[in-house]
Amino acid sequence: MHWLSKKKNLIIMMTPTLTIYTVYIVAAVFIAVYYSLTKYSGIGKPVFYGIKNYIRVFEDRFFWISLKNTFIVLVISLIFLTVLGFLIANIFRIKRRGNNLSKALVFSPAIISPIIVGIIWLYILDPEIGLLNSALQSLGLESWMQMWIGGTVLSPYMYAIVFIWRQLGYITTIFVAGLNMIPGEVYESAEIDGASGWQRMFHITIPMVRGTITIVMLLVITGVFKIFEFIVQLTNGGPNHLSESLVTYSYNITFLNGEYGYGMALAMITFVITLILSALYNFATRDKEGA
Amino acid sequence: MTNSVGSKGARLVLSVILAVITIVTMIPLIWMFLMSFKTNSEIYSTPLSLPTGFSLENYSRALETLNIGRMYVNTAYVALMAVGIALVISFMSSYALSRMAFRNLNLQKALNQYLLLGLMISPFILLFPMYHISVVTSTYNTFWALIMPYIATQLSFNNLLFVNFFKGIPVEVEEAALIDGCNLPQMCWHVIAPMTKPVIFTVVIFNILYVWNEYPLASILIRKPELYTLSMGASMFKGAYSVDNAGIVAASVLIIVPQLIFYGFFQRYIVDGMTAGAVKG
Numbered sequence: 001m002h003w004l005s006k007k008k009n010l011i012i013m014m015t016p017t018l019t020i021y022t023v024y025i026v027a028a029v030f031i032a033v034y035y036s037l038t039k040y041s042g043i044g045k046p047v048f049y050g051i052k053n054y055i056r057v058f059e060d061r062f063f064w065i066s067l068k069n070t071f072i073v074l075v076i077s078l079i080f081l082t083v084l085g086f087l088i089a090n091i092f093r094i095k096r097r098g099n100n101l102s103k104a105l106v107f108s109p110a111i112i113s114p115i116i117v118g119i120i121w122l123y124i125l126d127p128e129i130g131l132l133n134s135a136l137q138s139l140g141l142e143s144w145m146q147m148w149i150g151g152t153v154l155s156p157y158m159y160a161i162v163f164i165w166r167q168l169g170y171i172t173t174i175f176v177a178g179l180n181m182i183p184g185e186v187y188e189s190a191e192i193d194g195a196s197g198w199q200r201m202f203h204i205t206i207p208m209v210r211g212t213i214t215i216v217m218l219l220v221i222t223g224v225f226k227i228f229e230f231i232v233q234l235t236n237g238g239p240n241h242l243s244e245s246l247v248t249y250s251y252n253i254t255f256l257n258g259e260y261g262y263g264m265a266l267a268m269i270t271f272v273i274t275l276i277l278s279a280l281y282n283f284a285t286r287d288k289e290g291a
Numbered sequence: 292m293t294n295s296v297g298s299k300g301a302r303l304v305l306s307v308i309l310a311v312i313t314i315v316t317m318i319p320l321i322w323m324f325l326m327s328f329k330t331n332s333e334i335y336s337t338p339l340s341l342p343t344g345f346s347l348e349n350y351s352r353a354l355e356t357l358n359i360g361r362m363y364v365n366t367a368y369v370a371l372m373a374v375g376i377a378l379v380i381s382f383m384s385s386y387a388l389s390r391m392a393f394r395n396l397n398l399q400k401a402l403n404q405y406l407l408l409g410l411m412i413s414p415f416i417l418l419f420p421m422y423h424i425s426v427v428t429s430t431y432n433t434f435w436a437l438i439m440p441y442i443a444t445q446l447s448f449n450n451l452l453f454v455n456f457f458k459g460i461p462v463e464v465e466e467a468a469l470i471d472g473c474n475l476p477q478m479c480w481h482v483i484a485p486m487t488k489p490v491i492f493t494v495v496i497f498n499i500l501y502v503w504n505e506y507p508l509a510s511i512l513i514r515k516p517e518l519y520t521l522s523m524g525a526s527m528f529k530g531a532y533s534v535d536n537a538g539i540v541a542a543s544v545l546i547i548v549p550q551l552i553f554y555g556f557f558q559r560y561i562v563d564g565m566t567a568g569a570v571k572g
Contacts, residue, residue: 004475005392013391013475014402017384017446025409028420048449071567088312091305102313104558109316111554111561112547113504115525119543120319123326129427129536131322165316174566225413229506232526247415254419255511264419271413 015271036264046261053265062241063266066249066275069156073245074224076160081171081220082213088168089175090205103176107169114166121162125149125234149234155243162230167223171216177206178212213290214285225274246270316482320547327541331498334536349541356538357531359545360546361517362524369434369520370502373441374495381446382491385453386479390465403454414507417444422511436512437520442503445498452567496557497564503550521546 004111031065036053057063092099103250109117110237124131133145149155182205190200228247236250237244244252250270254263326334327349328342355357384406393399417440425436461484468482484491502520509523517528525546528539554561 004469004478007394009475010387010391010393013383013387016380017406017450019403020380020439020443021406021409021446024421024424024440025412025417025446028417028424029412031420031423032416035423086323091309093325094302094305096302096306102309104555105313106316106321106564107558108551108554110506110565111500112550113506113522113525115504115506115522116543116546119525119528119539120323120547121538123536124322129334129338131338138339165319168316170565173562177566226415228415229522229526233529250415251418251507260419264416267413267418268362268507271416275411 026200032256032264032268035261036268039263040260042258042260049261051230052240053262054269056262057265057269062249063242063246063269065242066244066246067236069159069243070224070245070247072156073160073163073227076157077163077224078169078217078220080160080164081167082216084164084168085171085175085216086209088172089179090201092172092176093179103169103173105169107173109166109168110170110246115233117166118161118230121158121230122164122233125158127151149243150239152239152242155235156245158234159227159231159245163227164235166171167220171219174216174219175209175212178209178215182208210285217281221277221281222274225270227228246273302467323540323544323547327537327544331535349537350461350545352535353538353542353545356535357524357528357542358517359524359542362519362521365434365518366503366520369441370435370499373438373445373502374435374498376438377442377445377449377498378491378494380442381449381494382453382479382484382487384446384485384493385450389454389457390460390483394418403450406447406450409444410451414444418507418511421508425512429521431512432514432518434518437509440508440512441502445501448497449494451563452490452494453487456487460486492557492558493564496560500553500561500564 035046037049037051038046039049039053078159092103112120114189123129127133127145127150130148132148136142136144146154148158183231186204186208187200190204195203225247227245231243233244235243237248241249241252246266247270250263250266253259253266257263316320325342329340330348333340333342334386376468387404388399388406421440422431425431425439426440430436430439463480464482464486473482504522505523506526509520510526513519513523516524516527525543528542
């Protein structure tokens, strides 16, 4: 290989990727950090502002509301996606006709444009013309009818439901891959030893997919912090910023209010929270495996 | 397979549970499809009713109000350029990083790590900087304002898949080609690329899906309606139709159905791409 690896060849092969990546990703991160330290409204020059934007974040009532909303989505999604994904993956292990079709259909929401996902759910959750309230009414359950979206309470819970709907097939697929890595002999010898189905589940399956569970949890954490489009469609964070997530709040501050400096500080903090959560989770699970 | 669930009764129950989950997942999509045949007054007065007929009126109105054809052409153009360029340049750099000899091995490893860092970066901190870069390079409000960031955001993922695959190719293949007097472009094009077809396919399909669905960047880099991509155009449905819900639904179905067909054809590659990105370890 050495005579193809002349310096000139290496430079030709590496330069396009490195240039575009360095400008549009790495330099962009530094631009984001720089603007988060300024006050800038798009007109004139940005004014250096030190860490004032970051201090303002912690005094901003709407930041804490967005944080709370994001955590509601995160906790519900973590619980349901992990548990349901794991259970459904186990059902898929029993070979039967229609499994592949089922898998394909349950996975399909993951590929639909997230903006369209928002439109689809708008016509389910809308309090006036949505499927959900209409169905409750026709069943005579008027008292169950709610302001699913557009109110001040339920919106983040609905984001979680939409997110779970979109991700369930994907998470299930990852669990299926994890389950398939468990060698069949392990189960066979457990069966010979007379282990019951439940015993096998708790003493073989769950311990052996622990790595997969870690991956799934990290995917859910990073996924929740990328939810954007369907919130824009469902509520756009309204009324009055009460149903924002961290991501929509920083977007709206940046691009609708034109407070670029403050918006970037919000975005940076959101990003750092994701990194901390992922690192904490990684750390916690590594600790257990060592024990 | 495993008999972890023994009795026939238990199997039946599990089959029913699976069927229910599948149907519940499909309800939102089926509902959209049914709604697209209802009139606006039906949607308002009797939201729960089934359509009275299968009139295509909503669809023709959707096609008149919005230039969905144009949105498809725009998306296809942006995807072709972004995915094509990202494919070629990441193929080249991954080949260099995995198969070519750097004098400094640590530099090779460091560059690979550097490219993988991108997988961690949240796209939302990049939005304003990318807008800023598009203004500085005077590409704002042109297709290139989208194409360049779309290339950049795909590079880390492509690099991950290509490098992993190239590392598994036996050296003998390349040695034989070298003895036959093969040069670097010939090596990439005639020897490595044919072997890499499945990975190339996964990368291309996955990148196309990304560009097709991407919204946050499109929403800040493109202002001219005639340049709208599908996701960007779809986000304007509510405004464009104001009270025409039937029109919004029909327009959405015109985006969902081709997407589901695309998924039907390339399911394996899409699922591969999405799980490969996840299980990178």
